[in-house]
Amino acid sequence: MPAYYERRGFDDVQIGEWEGTNSSDDDSVGSMNDSFNLLSGVPQRLVTYTMPKTALLKSQKVNEVQRLTRFGDKGFVLEATISTPNAPYGRDFEADVMYIVYRGVGGDGDDDVV
Structure with a gap:
């Protein structure tokens, strides 16, 4: 995954561990950034x-909270809330993005990731 960010020219990439894989995991909340709440049972x-x-803009620090859920038997959904806490002319800028990744049948009849 770091290559994804490096290809876009991003620096200082830090990727946290997946946490919150079960609803009784309350200890993980304290170890993560306090700017978001851990959803019960959602990694x-x-x-x-x-x-x-x-x-137009100076370099910006970005926080991205990624949530992972299943999408049936063939894939998953990665939802990301992306915020820039030091955005000019406001408190911050925030965007929600959803990626749906699933297996499909390619042109040659083999399963492909779409």
Whole structure:
């Protein structure tokens, strides 16, 4: 996964461990960033990185909370809440993104990840 961020020119990439895989795991809350709440039974992790400077903005620190859920028998859903706590002209900027990854049948009849 770090290669995904490196290809986009992000620096200082830190990927946390998946936590919260069962609803009785209350100890994991204290070890994670206090800016979000651990959803019961939903694995999640914190990813932080720095976006490079652009023509309009200086470099930005980014916090990304990723939540992982199953999508039937063939895949999963990765939901990410991405925030930039030091965004100019406001308290922060936040976006929610959803990636759906599943197995499908490719053109050659073999299973492919779509």
